[in-house]
Amino acid sequence: MSRTTNNRARVSAITVSAAALALGLAACGGSSTTAASSAAPAASSAAASAPAASAPAASAAAGIDAAAVALIPAGIADDGTLTVGMEVAYPPFGYKDTDNVTPIGFDVDVATQMASRLGLKLEIVDAAFDSIIPSLASNRYEAGVSAFSITPERQKEVDFVTYFQSGDSGLVLTGNPKALALDTTLCGVKTAVTKGSTQEVVTIPAINKDCAAAGKDPIEVLSLGGSEELPLALQSGRADIVIVDSGNGAYIAENSAGAFEIAAGPLLNSGPGGMVFKKGSGMAEAASAALQGLIDDGTYGAIADQWGLSSGKVTTATVNEAKG
Template identity: 40%
Template sequence: MRKHRAKVRENASYRPGPGAVRPGCSCAPSHTEWSAMPTDPRSLMYLRFARPSLSRTVALALTCITLVACGGVDTGASSSSELPVAQADPTLNAKLPDKIREAGVITVALDVAYPPMEYFDTDGKTMIGLDLDFGRAVAQVLGVEIEFTNLAFPSILTSLQGNRFDMTITAITDTPERRDVVTFVDYLSTSGNVLVAKGNPKGIADFTTLCGRPVGVQAGTTQLADAERRQAACAAAGKPPITLSTFQTNDAANLALSSGRVDAVYSQSIVNTYVMAQAPTTYEVVGEELNKTPIGIAIMKDKTRLIEAVQGAVQKLMDDGIYAKILAKWHLESRAIPTATINGGQ
């Protein structure tokens, strides 16, 4: 059995911005600060929850209003060495496709622009986040190495179809439309919610009060499609439609919120929880969580042996308690699911 290690490749054309400074500080960024990089807009074919790639360039434009307090906040963005090493399971290793088992490595595509799920550490090169820790643990159970490649999100499913990668672990939501192409091994639950300025100066109570208001949302995301569907409720109530302003990145939408160009931002609940933890005096969430869906590891439907092996590995991590430790490290215990379902249990 090969000794497990995680190899990381990086798309050289897809790089993070310069370092940010902490609000109210002239100091250099600390390890606790989370970074990301701008991403291309998502096509509707590859709908995904809005990714708040809070780029450090945007953070500077906000005059040091970033998502970290001056004293720093422990985001769990340290080495995965603090997590227990999962024990390899020879039975699950034997279920792997021969090509993967013989090579001793599983290849994973991910879009490193979505803290706390995956993003670049302050060195601008090291990939960190829940998905990387989780992917390493899955590989440990399977008894293989893992190789992560950073890829723009709209290219990921196409790359899976072209057999460039074995799977993707990149906080991709498990939707019926995507199941036509891939099979999901679910490992988290998520939803969308509405982010407003701290103190809610516009008096937004829930999604229905957004009729006639400017709302920011990342292009090509599940939130955009959901917001467009909710326009019917405004019409039924005799109210003007929501003015949807789309942005290439969620950080741009948040910048529009902080500058008053939009009254709210509709984005992913996992990210908004993280945003509020880092900037409790800047943002808050209003209303209920909407459009609840699972997040899963996506694998081409015809790779049945790989799907079975990965599902077994995820379930073993859940049973052994390592799954809970990974979620606790990233403060996402509330997003846990009890079993490694396939396609949302459908």
């Protein structure tokens, strides 16, 4: 999945040291990070607080991965900080806790653990989704961790490290009153997506081809600047369906107090998702090594389970995996 301009960027810096992690990593609830002041808007009403945390003992005990550290590019190693761009409005991957300040979620916990294994402090910068990849090229961030779908077009711009599997699903009002699915039932229908996402640039055009072939009107697309706006558009009637990453959609539905459900039907565009790094920087290889350690010792799996993403777990942190 995916999501424009830096005038929407919301900066929230979180610095996490390896020492602090060794003392306080109760993982999966974000409690190991401390947030600086933030002017970020409230998260969607569909986003609940973090699930109860139960971190694996290995997460605190494993310590620094010397082999992964040896792969860190000189500039990052010298300043000791990994600066990560993340849209902190996309539960359960990254969103704000009930204090409306502290970032929590699967992406936050994985990035925190990865930085710990690399012996780096973690700084998370809350950013508009579709500003993250361009900001890697300008060296504003050293990584982007925000549930990016791996696509050939993006691989021309950045290096990927695979860390989850997912696809697209449709979020609708409970009962699915218009009997919608991710097919030609969307022709002429008000459909909300995040601006710059694969839902906007891949899924919508693919369905529109089928609409054209069937002699039907194209989808009426509502492209929104932030993922937190999607359930609000559905609830208000601005959209009849929202196309989202399957993990995000399931989380919103489960925490909507019965307001939303996932439309029936298979996922579209199923495949790997990855962290992103500046092309050719060498940071992807270091991140891959650290993440593979988290996978092998069970830390990564425990985080995925805690955030309800068990079905999207991967076994290999591949650099630049091809989407098959």
